[in-house]
Amino acid sequence: MAKDSYLKKILGAENFSRIQSSKVLMVGAGGIGCELLKDLVLTGYGEIHIVDLDTITLSNLNRQFLFRQNDINKSKSLTVSKAVQHFNYLNAHLVSHHGNIMDTNKFPITWWEQFEYVFNALDNLEARRYVNKMCLFLKKPLMESGTTGFKGQIQPIYPYYSECFDCSTKETAKTYPVCTIRSSPTQPVHCITWAKEFLFHSLFDEVESDQNLTDPNQIRSETDNEAEIAFFQKESTELAELRHLITTADPPTFINELLVKIFKADIERLLLIDSIETRRGSRKPTPLDVVRYSSQLAGLLADVSNENILNLDTKMWSVLENIYVLYKSSEVLQERIVSGRESSISFDKDDEDTLNFVAAASNLRSSIFGIEIKSKFDIKEIAGNIIPAIATTNAIISGFACLAGTKYFTTPSHGTDYSAITHKSSTIFVGITPNKYITSGTLGPPNEKCPSDALVSRGVFKISPTDFTTLTLGWLIGQLENYGYSRDDISIQKSNSKLLYDIDYDDNVDLTLASMSGLKDGELILISDDSDQLESLELYINIAEKTSLPELVLRPKVTHDEPEQENEDGLLENGMDVENDGVILLDSEAENEENDDLLIIDDEPSPKRRKIA
Amino acid sequence: MSLNQIRLQEERKQWRKDHPFGFYAKPMKTADGSLDLRQWTAGIPGKQNTLWANAVYPITIEFPEEYPSKPPKVRFPANFFHPNVYPSGTVCLSILNEEQDWRPAITLKQIVLGVQDLLDTPNDESPAQEPAYRAYKKDRALYEKKVKEQAKKYASA
Incomplete structure (x- = not known):
């Protein structure tokens, strides 16, 4: 039987x-992309373009099954298309592009025009927004997908007929200001965040260049x-030196240096720059008197039975006990690295050594800043709020994305x-809530306050x-009058909120378009109507053979008495029949790779939740 | 396009239509000949019958990319003498603090009026610099002298 009979x-x-x-087009070849490409190839798509800017790392291999050990450091987009060849029964033509989808030189709007359908398999908000916007410009259907842990979602987007990606507010993970974490903590959670994401991370984890706290x-x-x-800056440099000591010094030297540098010298240095401005409401810190505790620590270390302290996870450890726990956990962590078993160690709440280290270090910092000490049990809960990327969720979501995509065809x-197809399509959620493993909802219309599709029309x-x-x-302004705008009421902005023209600012009208810096192929300009009669217009500048403005009929502007008051609940009011799952949030920054592929959702949004970056 | 762009143009339009007497606010001109709607300069007149009267105090207002989700940053010149102004000039005011009273609906007009109010009614709870705070709490005569000197420096024409 032929391979395509069932299809x-x-x-x-x-x-x-x-x-x-x-x-x-498939954008992204990571957690979802690997699964999705397999599905697309087996569904029989004739030509599939794959774009990804990343290379493969070791930590991808546990769930991105098209990659193998010897693919590490290779391009994701090139590797996936080779990997699927051995089951490419239907002869899909695969075209890989190693690059950033937002690069307008590599991927100009004319390049986008060739695709009939776009699948997103992305892991960050910025690129998602960009693809959404390009699809709005070109009115291309888009399949958006994302997962966080056991939760996942697909959302088909039919430009101007259904909600677009920007129609709902995306929850961004709660983050604390860097300065609060690094120099002026006032709550236990600040110290726990510091211990886990700054201290532990800098000493033991894989070094990443884009770490927020640095x-x-x-x-x-x-x-x-x-x-x-x-x-x-100095603190970061010193941590790098400490990290070096892990492999070059014996445990007592390393740990003593750690105690002295982090809990004494750094705090003393902080006191030198102490001012109201840097204090930000935190208490004046007291450096840890490491010497005073050294003989007591030696005493504790001498008796093996004291290791029981490590198990007292609901007890508030004393300062001495915290020093002891820090000592014991550092010793083991150092050994794990020195032995060569692990090249780096990531924090994991179920890895006792890492938890002990973070609990003790955060408590020591708390005591320095006069903040209450927490038990290891409490710290585990606060520090352990990590959402893992789960291969199964990615597979299920990719399957849905592929299936729902065929509906278009x-x-x-x-x-x-797109009115007919919008009516027939639905958004799908998966999760582990009993009796609601899979839920679906009809597609809502564009949110009338959405800056991407409700308040603006677009064209090339x-x-x-x-x-x-x-x-x-000045010529362009004349052209814009053809849309119904009045010369006295329009404003023209280029990107980054730079104003080129409005009634009070006509300095540029006699300049040629090319002479205005920032206007070039691939740039966007935004025209707004200050008289509030017509909606805004966004134009994509495309240097082409012949000059033409898009044929568009602009809609009347929708104004709201309450400008941009955000919907505090989050969103999705439009026609979703997701019942009491609370709010479903397509959240944002899943830039952390362990958390790829996005996001979502939270049935019990806890205000202090912090996604681990 | 972003909410940021729509909103900033809206703020410019609203300011043009209606702004409080004695204030000014305008986006800065950039090197490439455009106006940067995310960087404004503004002037805050001291209220009549206060120590701050007869002067217009210059500020800069910087709107972050995430505005209006996040508040703008308002700055006086460095070392501006006021208990709630950091040595860098940054204004410490609850409506400008994301963790406190900032709401996306707060307008430019409300911000500059808020800063004007702050001039003569410092907030004891959030000191931001030593000299002005100490003088304000412990040596009112010195405080008044310094404020008046500063008013002269920024005297309105």
Whole structure:
């Protein structure tokens, strides 16, 4: 029997041939991408383009099954298309692109035009928003998908007919300001975060370049105090030196250095720059008197029976006991690395050594800043709020994304009029709530306050190279009047909220478009109506053969008395029939790779929840 | 396009239509000839019959990318003398603090009026600099002298 017999039976021969002759794009080749590509290839898509900017790392292998040990450091997009070849029975033509989907040189709008359908398999908010926006520009159908732990979601998006990605507010994980964590803690959770994500991470975990707590830009956005910035830098350098000691010094030396540097010297240095500005409401810290405790510590260490302290997980350890636990856990962690069994160690609440270390270190820091001590049990709960990436969830969600995507190809096409297909499609959630493992909801219409599809129309502004260098901003304003805007009421912004023109600012009208920096192929400009009559218009500048503005009929502007008051509950009011699962949030920054593929959802949003980055 | 862009243009329009007497606020001109709607300069007049009167105090207002989810940062010149202004000039005010009273619906007008109110009614609870705070609590005569000197420096024409 031919390999495609069942597909033809299930989908219908005609529909199947539509799939076979179609060209689709898959953005992302990670947790979801690996699963999804397998599904797409076996569904018979004729041509599949794959874009990913990442290379494969060791930690991907536990769930990204198209990758093997010897693929480490290779390009994800190139590797996946090779990996699926041995089951590419239906001869899908695979085209890999190693690059950033947001790169307008590599992927200009004319490149996007070739695809009939777009599948997102991304792990971050920024790229999701970008793909959503490109699909809105070109009115291409998009399948959005994401998972967090056991939860997952797919959302088909039909531009201007159903909710787009930006129509619902995305919950961003609660994060504490870097300065609170690093120099002015006031609560146990600040010290726990510090111990786990800064101290532990810097000493034992894989070194990552984009760690939030050491990001100089983040720090500068929070403090202007040069002394404090210098303090942070020095502290980071010293931690790198301590990390070096793990493999070069014996345990007593390493641990003593750790105690002295982190809990004494650093705090003394912090006191030198102490001011109201750097204190931020925290108490004045008292450096740990390491010497005073050294003989008592030696006493505890001498008696093996004291190891029982480690098991007293509901007791509030004394300062001495915390030092003891820090000593014992550091010793084991060091041994694990020195023995070569592990090259790095990630915090895991169920890995007692890592938990002991974090509990003791955070308690010592708490005592320094006059914050209450917590039991190991409590700390486990607070520190353990980590959502793992689960291969099964990725597989289920990818399966749904693929299946739901075929619906588009089994429904008669009406160009970019998506009313029929919107009606037939649904969004799907999976989770482990009993009796609600899989739920679905109808697609809501665009949110009337959504800045991406309800308040704005979009189009491609094609302009020839000659016109670009001769026509002026004033000419463009004249063209815009054809849409119904009035010259006195429009404003023109380029990206990053830079205003080029409005009634009070006409300095640029006689300049040519090319001479305005920032206007170039691939850039966006936003036109708004200050008289509130018409909606906004976003134009994508595309240097092309012939100059033309998009043919569009702008809708009346929808105004709201309460401007941009955010919907505090989060979202999804539009037609989702997800019952009492509380709010379903497509949340954001799952940039952490252990947490790939996005997000979602939280039935019991706890305000202090912090996603582990 | 983002909410940020729509909202900033809206703030500019609203300010043009209606702004409190004696205040000014405008986006800064950038090197490439555009106006940066995320960086504004503004002037806050001291209220009449207060120590702060007859002067217009310059501030900068910086809107982050996440505005209006996150509040703008308001700064006086460095070392501005006021108990709730950090040595860097950054204003410590609850409506400008995301953790406290910031709400996305707060407008530019409300912000500058809030800063004006703060001038003559410092908040004891959140000291941000030593000199002004200490003088305010312990040596009112010195405090008043310093504030008046500062008012002269920024005297309105």
